[in-house]
Amino acid sequence: MSKxxxxxxxxxxxxxxxxxxxYAYPGVASMMTSIIIGSTFKGILTGVATGFFxxxxxxxxxxxAAGLAIGFVLSxxxxxxxxxxxxxxxxxxxxxxxxxxxxxxxxxxYRFGRAPRQxxxxxx
Amino acid sequence: xxxxxxxxxxxxxxxxxxxxxxxxxxxxxxxxGGMATVYLVEDTALGREAALKVISEPDPSGALxxxxxxxxxxxxxxxxxxxxxxxxxxxxxxxxxxxxMKYVRGERLDAWVAxxxxxxxxxxxxxxxxxxxxxxxxxxxxxxxLKPENIMVxxxxxxxxxxxxxxxxxxxxxxxxxxxxAPGVALSGGPVAPGATPAAGIPAGSPTxxxxxxxxxxxMAPEQARGEIDRIDARTDVHALGALLHFLLAGTxxxxxxxxxxxxxxxxxxxxxxxxxxxxxxxxxxAIAARAMAKEPAERYATARELGADxxxxxxxxxxxxYRESLVExxxxxxxxxxxxxxxxxxxxxxxxxxxxxxxx
Numbered sequence: 361m362s363k364x365x366x367x368x369x370x371x372x373x374x375x376x377x378x379x380x381x382x383y384a385y386p387g388v389a390s391m392m393t394s395i396i397i398g399s400t401f402k403g404i405l406t407g408v409a410t411g412f413f414x415x416x417x418x419x420x421x422x423x424x425a426a427g428l429a430i431g432f433v434l435s436x437x438x439x440x441x442x443x444x445x446x447x448x449x450x451x452x453x454x455x456x457x458x459x460x461x462x463x464x465x466x467x468x469x470y471r472f473g474r475a476p477r478q479x480x481x482x483x484x
Numbered sequence: 485x486x487x488x489x490x491x492x493x494x495x496x497x498x499x500x501x502x503x504x505x506x507x508x509x510x511x512x513x514x515x516x517g518g519m520a521t522v523y524l525v526e527d528t529a530l531g532r533e534a535a536l537k538v539i540s541e542p543d544p545s546g547a548l549x550x551x552x553x554x555x556x557x558x559x560x561x562x563x564x565x566x567x568x569x570x571x572x573x574x575x576x577x578x579x580x581x582x583x584x585m586k587y588v589r590g591e592r593l594d595a596w597v598a599x600x601x602x603x604x605x606x607x608x609x610x611x612x613x614x615x616x617x618x619x620x621x622x623x624x625x626x627x628x629x630l631k632p633e634n635i636m637v638x639x640x641x642x643x644x645x646x647x648x649x650x651x652x653x654x655x656x657x658x659x660x661x662x663x664x665x666a667p668g669v670a671l672s673g674g675p676v677a678p679g680a681t682p683a684a685g686i687p688a689g690s691p692t693x694x695x696x697x698x699x700x701x702x703x704m705a706p707e708q709a710r711g712e713i714d715r716i717d718a719r720t721d722v723h724a725l726g727a728l729l730h731f732l733l734a735g736t737x738x739x740x741x742x743x744x745x746x747x748x749x750x751x752x753x754x755x756x757x758x759x760x761x762x763x764x765x766x767x768x769x770x771a772i773a774a775r776a777m778a779k780e781p782a783e784r785y786a787t788a789r790e791l792g793a794d795x796x797x798x799x800x801x802x803x804x805x806x807y808r809e810s811l812v813e814x815x816x817x818x819x820x821x822x823x824x825x826x827x828x829x830x831x832x833x834x835x836x837x838x839x840x841x842x843x844x845x
Contacts, residue, residue: 374832384840453839460835464828471825 363473367411375403414469423470431462538582549581556583566616594632614792630724631703701746719781726776771807
């Protein structure tokens with residue numbers, strides 16, 4: 361399995377769990393479907409992007425940091441554009457787990473999954 | 485009266501090769517074997533150090549010279565990172581044949597193992613040795629004398645397989661691929677010479693006398709120890725690699741002793757079980773060594789590549805072909821391989837639960 365595909369799978373699973381946890385917030389009950397879909401999509405996007413970078417990075421800490429950064433940025437964007445009907449923003453609740461998903465995907469993609477084939481140069 | 489040490493010194497000085505007319509300057513003696521000596525020389529043209537191997541025994545028939553040239557040609561055809569490259573071949577003013585190869589800085593495998601390297605490091609080194617031998621097998625060459633003394637470990641953990649002086653070209657190899665020795669030079673086995681260790685004590689190889697035992701008894705495969713020349717193939721080296729794996733993991737050779745005693749053990753006794761010798765050794769590793777050292781060649785790994793791949797699979801936390809694991813063992817292996825990932829996911833779930841608890845207040 362290639363790293364982006366592995367990242368997409370883990371990102372989707374963790375994103376789905378992330379979305380389902382919104383059931384604990386009665387204030388967003390009317391937005392549940394879009395939260396679950398959006399969270400899963402965010403997880404997939406984080407996974408694919410992190411998997412893409414993990415295949416090109418030569419260091420595990422860098423791979424995890426890249427995943428963390430991608431998860432953070434995407435979660436920040438989602439948190440910034442999705443207040444609940446009362447106008448309340450959930451930065452902490454979205455960014456913390458979203459960044460963690462990125463870090464996990466970054467680790468998994470660096471450690472596992474098939475790396476992209478290296479380009480070889482011809483000899484003269 | 486001269487002491488033995490003084491005599492040895494005088495002999496060494498008298499044996500020093502005369503490098504007049506070559507581009508090499510003698511630096512010092514590196515090692516001496518039964519038939520050849522290796523010196524550290526300076527290549528004055530290129531300004532680098534190199535190892536010069538020259539015959540040190542009388543060679544009236546020219547058989548040893550032919551073998552040395554054959555070894556040099558063989559190495560020249562086997563270009564691999566784990567094989568010492570040959571730079572030059574020539575004749576000294578006294579008529580002795582020599583060849584010059586890369587000077588390998590490092591230590592012999594037995595000295596390296598004595599420092600008890602971590603198991604994973606030792607196994608990675610073993611995989612490199614397997615790759616070098618597999619490369620030779622791909623060129624239809626079997627080494628026939630793999631043992632710790634013939635493997636050098638470089639300063640950066642690189643492994644170099646040395647002493648191809650008794651290597652054998654398997655039938656069916658194109659003649660142009662390599663010429664091991666001149667016609668008439670015996671490269672096959674014969675009567676067993678007690679304690680025959682042709683290259684013991686020197687970092688690079690030496691020729692084996694015609695008619696002497698080919699290889700070193702304690703590291704031989706049973707078919708090799710029985711002198712069954714026709715049965716020698718890549719699996720003969722696989723047996724020696726299994727013995728090397730045993731040595732790397734246990735610190736001792738699987739078959740103790742030298743000469744006829746070791747030969748009898750190789751033929752008649754099963755190698756000791758590694759898991760009994762090394763407390764806590766993972767069973768798959770013991771199974772890999774046992775399969776590589778099976779008495780019957782058909783029961784061994786077919787190639788050195790297969791053996792190396794199994795060790796690599798073990799290092800990667802994957803299942804190995806030599807060991808059938810139980811469901812519990814498989815579960816433990818998979819969990820061990822993914823423990824960090826499992827830990828991270830558990831941390832994620834913990835964070836999620838914590839946030840939910842905080843939200844519920």
